[in-house]
Amino acid sequence: MSMKLPTKDDVEIDMAPMIDMVFLLLIFFMVASTMKKEKVPVKIPEAKAAKVSTDIKDRITISLDRDGQAYVRLSPVSLKQITKMLDEELDRNPRTRVFIRADQDAPYKFCKKLIAACRDAGAMDLIYAAFEGSEETP
Numbered sequence: 001m002s003m004k005l006p007t008k009d010d011v012e013i014d015m016a017p018m019i020d021m022v023f024l025l026l027i028f029f030m031v032a033s034t035m036k037k038e039k040v041p042v043k044i045p046e047a048k049a050a051k052v053s054t055d056i057k058d059r060i061t062i063s064l065d066r067d068g069q070a071y072v073r074l075s076p077v078s079l080k081q082i083t084k085m086l087d088e089e090l091d092r093n094p095r096t097r098v099f100i101r102a103d104q105d106a107p108y109k110f111c112k113k114l115i116a117a118c119r120d121a122g123a124m125d126l127i128y129a130a131f132e133g134s135e136e137t138p
Contacts, residue, residue: 039061039063039074039101040063040065040071040074040101042063042064042065042066042101042102042103042104042106043066043103043104043105044101044103044104044129044130044131045102045104045130045131046130046131046132046133047130047131047132047133048133050130050131050132050133051132052131052132053127056099058093058095058096058097059096059097059098059099059127060072060085060086060089060096060097060098060099061073061099061101062082062098062099062100062101062114063100063101063102064100064101064102064103064106064110064111064114065103065106066103066105066106067106068106068107068109068110068113070082070114072085079113079114079116079117080117082114082117082118082121083117083118083120083121084121085121086098086117086118086121086122086123087121087122090121090122090123096123096125097123097125097126097127098118098123098125098126098127099127099129100114100126100127100128100129101129102114102128102129
């Protein structure tokens with residue numbers, strides 16, 4: 001009785017587990033990539049009395065860059081478009097709050113115009129983004 005050793009032609013690789021793993025990785029990366037929220041790059045100012053809010057429901061984020069351009073999500077918008085969008089959103093949900101992410105280097109006149117656009121739509125609950133700052137030591 002002799003035992004035959006397997007040759008190169010006799011060895012087969014089962015591809016089913018490898019295909020399963022590829023699909024699992026594909027699904028993982030698809031889900032992980034949609035979870036990342038992209039934001040307009042702005043330098044958020046620091047404030048000693050800043051409180052970071054964890055309640056994000058009923059909130060619309062508007063970013064304002066240092067040149068005065070406003071963005072909703074990643075799309076540039078005019079102040080008239082912001083007023084119209086907020087007006088429609090407030091009709092749907094009166095508890096809507098506006099979260100403003102203004103660049104620390106943006107002149108106040110741009111912030112004032114954005115606040116006026118929110119006021120014209122009837123949005124009175126405005127939240128300003130600021131990092132919790134530490135007290136300066138001499």
